[in-house]
Amino acid sequence: MNKRLGLVIEQERCIGCEACIIACRIENHGTGPWIQVETQNVVQKDTPEGHFPNLTMTFLPRLCNHCSNPPCVDACPNEALVKRKDGPVVLDEDLCNGCQACMNACPYNVIIFNQEKNIIEKCNFCVHRIDQGLEPFCVICCEGQAIHFGDLNDPNSEISKIIASKETFQLKLEAKTIPSVYYCPPKPRKRL
Amino acid sequence: MIKNGKEKLIRTVCPAHCGIDACGILAHVKGDRIVKLEPADFPDKRDRRICLRGLSSLDITYHPDRLKFPMKRVGERGEGKFERISWEEAFDIIADKFKNIAAKYGWKSIGWVLGGPGAGTTKFGAYLRIASLTQSTRVSSWGYGDAGLPCGSRVIFGSHLPYIYLFGKFWQRNWPELLIIWGTNPAETAPLQTMRKVLDSKENGSIVVVIDSRFTVTASKADEYLGLKPGTDSALALGLMHVIFQKSLHNKEFIQEHTNGPYLVRNDTGKFLRGKDIGARKAKAYIIWDQDSKSPKIIRRSNFSSASITGIYEVNGIECKPAFQLLMDLAKEYPPEKAADITGVEADLIVRLAKKIGTTKTATFFTYLGFTRTYHGDISLRGLATVASVTGHVATSFSSGSLPAILNWDPFLKAIPDKPSFHRIGILNLYDAVISGNPYPIKALWFAFINFLNQCVDCNKIINEFFPKLDFIVQTELFMTSTARYADLLLPVCSFLEFSDFIPQPYPYLQLQQKVIEPLYESKSDINIVAGVAERLGFGKYFKGGEEGLIDLILDHPSLKGVSIESLKMGAMYLKEIPEGGKFTLPFRTPSGKIELYAESLIEEGQALPLFLEPIEAPISPGEKKYPLIFIQGHSRFRTHTGFANVSSLLELNPEPLIEINPIDAKKRSISDNDMVTVFNDRGRTTLKARLTEGVRPGVVNITEGWWIDQFKEGSVNHLTHDIINPVQDKIYEPNMHMNDVAVEIIKSEEGGK
Numbered sequence: 001m002n003k004r005l006g007l008v009i010e011q012e013r014c015i016g017c018e019a020c021i022i023a024c025r026i027e028n029h030g031t032g033p034w035i036q037v038e039t040q041n042v043v044q045k046d047t048p049e050g051h052f053p054n055l056t057m058t059f060l061p062r063l064c065n066h067c068s069n070p071p072c073v074d075a076c077p078n079e080a081l082v083k084r085k086d087g088p089v090v091l092d093e094d095l096c097n098g099c100q101a102c103m104n105a106c107p108y109n110v111i112i113f114n115q116e117k118n119i120i121e122k123c124n125f126c127v128h129r130i131d132q133g134l135e136p137f138c139v140i141c142c143e144g145q146a147i148h149f150g151d152l153n154d155p156n157s158e159i160s161k162i163i164a165s166k167e168t169f170q171l172k173l174e175a176k177t178i179p180s181v182y183y184c185p186p187k188p189r190k191r192l
Numbered sequence: 193m194i195k196n197g198k199e200k201l202i203r204t205v206c207p208a209h210c211g212i213d214a215c216g217i218l219a220h221v222k223g224d225r226i227v228k229l230e231p232a233d234f235p236d237k238r239d240r241r242i243c244l245r246g247l248s249s250l251d252i253t254y255h256p257d258r259l260k261f262p263m264k265r266v267g268e269r270g271e272g273k274f275e276r277i278s279w280e281e282a283f284d285i286i287a288d289k290f291k292n293i294a295a296k297y298g299w300k301s302i303g304w305v306l307g308g309p310g311a312g313t314t315k316f317g318a319y320l321r322i323a324s325l326t327q328s329t330r331v332s333s334w335g336y337g338d339a340g341l342p343c344g345s346r347v348i349f350g351s352h353l354p355y356i357y358l359f360g361k362f363w364q365r366n367w368p369e370l371l372i373i374w375g376t377n378p379a380e381t382a383p384l385q386t387m388r389k390v391l392d393s394k395e396n397g398s399i400v401v402v403i404d405s406r407f408t409v410t411a412s413k414a415d416e417y418l419g420l421k422p423g424t425d426s427a428l429a430l431g432l433m434h435v436i437f438q439k440s441l442h443n444k445e446f447i448q449e450h451t452n453g454p455y456l457v458r459n460d461t462g463k464f465l466r467g468k469d470i471g472a473r474k475a476k477a478y479i480i481w482d483q484d485s486k487s488p489k490i491i492r493r494s495n496f497s498s499a500s501i502t503g504i505y506e507v508n509g510i511e512c513k514p515a516f517q518l519l520m521d522l523a524k525e526y527p528p529e530k531a532a533d534i535t536g537v538e539a540d541l542i543v544r545l546a547k548k549i550g551t552t553k554t555a556t557f558f559t560y561l562g563f564t565r566t567y568h569g570d571i572s573l574r575g576l577a578t579v580a581s582v583t584g585h586v587a588t589s590f591s592s593g594s595l596p597a598i599l600n601w602d603p604f605l606k607a608i609p610d611k612p613s614f615h616r617i618g619i620l621n622l623y624d625a626v627i628s629g630n631p632y633p634i635k636a637l638w639f640a641f642i643n644f645l646n647q648c649v650d651c652n653k654i655i656n657e658f659f660p661k662l663d664f665i666v667q668t669e670l671f672m673t674s675t676a677r678y679a680d681l682l683l684p685v686c687s688f689l690e691f692s693d694f695i696p697q698p699y700p701y702l703q704l705q706q707k708v709i710e711p712l713y714e715s716k717s718d719i720n721i722v723a724g725v726a727e728r729l730g731f732g733k734y735f736k737g738g739e740e741g742l743i744d745l746i747l748d749h750p751s752l753k754g755v756s757i758e759s760l761k762m763g764a765m766y767l768k769e770i771p772e773g774g775k776f777t778l779p780f781r782t783p784s785g786k787i788e789l790y791a792e793s794l795i796e797e798g799q800a801l802p803l804f805l806e807p808i809e810a811p812i813s814p815g816e817k818k819y820p821l822i823f824i825q826g827h828s829r830f831r832t833h834t835g836f837a838n839v840s841s842l843l844e845l846n847p848e849p850l851i852e853i854n855p856i857d858a859k860k861r862s863i864s865d866n867d868m869v870t871v872f873n874d875r876g877r878t879t880l881k882a883r884l885t886e887g888v889r890p891g892v893v894n895i896t897e898g899w900w901i902d903q904f905k906e907g908s909v910n911h912l913t914h915d916i917i918n919p920v921q922d923k924i925y926e927p928n929m930h931m932n933d934v935a936v937e938i939i940k941s942e943e944g945g946k
Binding site for chain 2: 012013015016017018019021022023025026027043044046047048049050051052053055056057058137140141143144145187189190191192
């Protein structure tokens with residue numbers, strides 16, 4: 001069986017620090033953020049929802065879902081976007097004509113446009129690292145150790161075990177994209 | 193050094209002043225340029241880490257605004273007009289100036305203001321050494337926010353810091369049933385050494401409670417959040433104790449064995465009853481009431497378990513109570529409803545937390561410095577520590593230590609063993625020394641790793657009264673900061689990737705901050721700058737060997753046998769043996785050798801017990817006050833104090849200063865999100881953008897500290913703060929700056945949004 005490389009992101013361990021954004025920038029030299037950290041249900045980031053002191057604040061890192069059924073790949077007229085056999089959806093810059101059809105097709109709003117080079121940019125799962133047996137750079141730089149990387153098709157991988165043992169969700173399942181990024185929601189609060 | 197194709201890999205350490213995180217970093221070097229930083233391995237894989245600031249460090253090293261060569265001032269102070277000079281000329285000017293000033297006012301009129309050296313040792317040590325050799329003045333920087341906690345800890349535990357007693361075991365990954373994080377936000381200030389462990393602890397079943405005036409990222413991970421008013425921590429502590437004592441949930445055995453709670457206190461003087469008072473031969477001995485014999489006895493190892501901790505006793509006609517009874521009497525005055533009224537925390541929550549603390553087997557109180565930056569911050573710490581002590585949640589056996597506290601500092605503190613060393617003055621006492629000559633005049637200051645004007649209280653006072661009194665100002669800096677503009681001589685210093693230092697952090701590791709590239713431009717390390725000055729003053733031989741020479745001075749200690757610069761280049765090493773003096777064992781280093789629930793040394797001040805005293809300025813009950821809002825300064829993950837404030841990748845995520853204000857307070861003032869507002873009091877004003885958030889309690893406003901003065905539309909945080917000295921802290925150790933004990937008012941700025 002082929003690998004299906006993916007991520008599990010634990011919201012309980014995400015402290016919203018945005019080190020992943022900086023890490024991605026350093027590693028991939030993107031002109032915009034390939035990963036974004038959303039503070040859920042509020043207008044301004046880093047602010048809680050509710051009324052003082054009854055508040056919650058939950059962070060949701062959002063990036064390419066490296067879907068098993070990627071609409072961006074289908075939408076690209078030049079086949080610049082390719083779904084690799086082991087999972088990552090990667091861009092061949094040489095083939096990209098900047099038409100942005102992928103951006104319209106992607107339900108996750110995680111593809112950005114590089115105006116200067118007239119190409120799109122997106123998370124490539126750090127394939128240059130993966131191919132050397134390393135983890136994506138955001139994974140090793142995550143302050144809270146919230147991001148886990150591995151093979152979703154291997155039941156013994158760390159991420160498969162997390163998915164088997166914890167409650168998880170995926171984004172926009174209704175889009176039938178079959179995302180490879182799983183999230184563990186925050187644990188319910190224990191009362192004193 | 194590992195070679196990897198075209199790149200060299202060099203292991204070093206980010207020594208940023210977040211302190212003990214001291215993340216190991218692997219630098220990738222191509223030719224003479226560092227191209228990438230990544231987290232380096234540690235012997236224990238779980239300790240590999242980096243934060244967003246550490247990752248961004250290259251943006252400081254290669255920042256276009258770096259100071260490139262030594263300069264002397266040619267315009268007015270503050271104007272920022274400088275002229276390039278050579279290092280030789282700079283050293284000559286310093287030596288001449290220092291000699292002239294010393295001839296007129298004595299060497300002690302020359303002060304070294306050493307801010308945050310971070311985890312660095314020799315870069316700090318070099319200054320201590322020159323101060324010691326010249327017998328000049330070391331200005332201690334504990335007082336710029338960090339002296340309140342030591343003042344409290346010294347009183348109750350007899351140790352400078354309370355960490356080992358309160359949460360040393362937590363740091364060693366012993367997860368408690370209940371984790372109380374009090375007045376600190378490790379998610380942003382200590383994400384790796386502490387917050388990861390908080391998350392691990394929670395994952396392993398701990399109930400996490402966060403007590404803070406702001407709903408921080410740390411609070412967002414809590415099971416229960418107590419959003420108290422700033423400066424009311426000791427009222428909360430007394431409210432908790434009220435419930436604990438009322439329900440008899442205190443740990444009597446622990447109090448008898450490890451605290452001075454059983455010691456009898458005379459009602460007439462408030463002092464401890466002593467041997468002489470009962471005619472015993474041991475005149476100074478403490479006395480307990482022995483329940484078995486129903487008589488007063490000198491405290492002994494054999495009788496503390498029969499010591500009474502409550503009641504009233506008459507001894508030789510002197511009415512006495514055990515100190516613990518006095519604490520109970522005080523706590524009795526703080527029923528949960530009253531504590532709730534003062535602190536703003538729901539009474540029911542106080543009751544539930546108190547019950548949990550009193551009934552849980554293992555509770556850890558994790559705390560840091562933020563909540564002690566109020567006028568009575570020392571008592572706030574004592575309050576928290578007293579709750580932990582009466583419930584037995586203080587470590588009394590702990591075979592671990594922290595190396596920095598007991599490092600081989602002698603060669604620095606006392607460069608020549610048989611000669612006197614430097615004079616010492618607290619940074620808040622420095623104001624009076626410079627402005628009024630008390631306790632003695634200071635005429636020249638050297639600022640190192642500190643942006644003094646930006647970070648110290650009352651900017652207008654510094655500009656108008658403090659700087660003009662100084663004959664000579666030297667600053668070592670990376671950038672043209674607001675303080676640098678007031679320097680007479682401005683010396684370009686290296687970033688941490690351009691020099692070597694010894695980093696005995698994070699416990700239990702030893703690491704080398706290894707020079708990765710040669711110093712850029714004409715910059716030098718602080719160590720080599722000090723060496724240059726020392727040479728001119730005739731002390732050159734004490735700085736032989738430069739950075740590595742000073743590192744060897746520290747490594748030359750029996751406990752560090754086998755540790756060398758060469759061995760550290762290979763990676764982090766474990767500290768194998770904890771040096772004598774680094775072991776935290778009993779007795780406590782207090783006058784009684786016990787945890788001091790009652791401090792005899794503070795009777796005159798009326799602070800023998802951790803009572804609640806209102807903040808000096810923060811309006812906890814605003815009423816019709818002119819300045820009704822409490823102004824506090826949280827810390828931001830985007831900066832380490834002023835460090836990283838000018839890094840563009842971080843500014844993209846966090847572009848400008850914001851004042852956080854609760855929508856209730858904003859509405860009263862017709863302020864909307866993103867409006868420009870002016871924050872003011874009698875000392876000064878600042879103008880910046882408003883951020884409406886429920887994350888601060890009504891009545892409290894927050895601006896994160898560390899933004900540079902130029903980054904505000906007008907003023908800065910410290911244009912609002914005050915330099916009021918708490919004489920009790922001055923007596924105990926050193927007075928603190930009370931950055932979180934400030935009153936302000938806010939109005940919408942006429943100029944509108946940017």
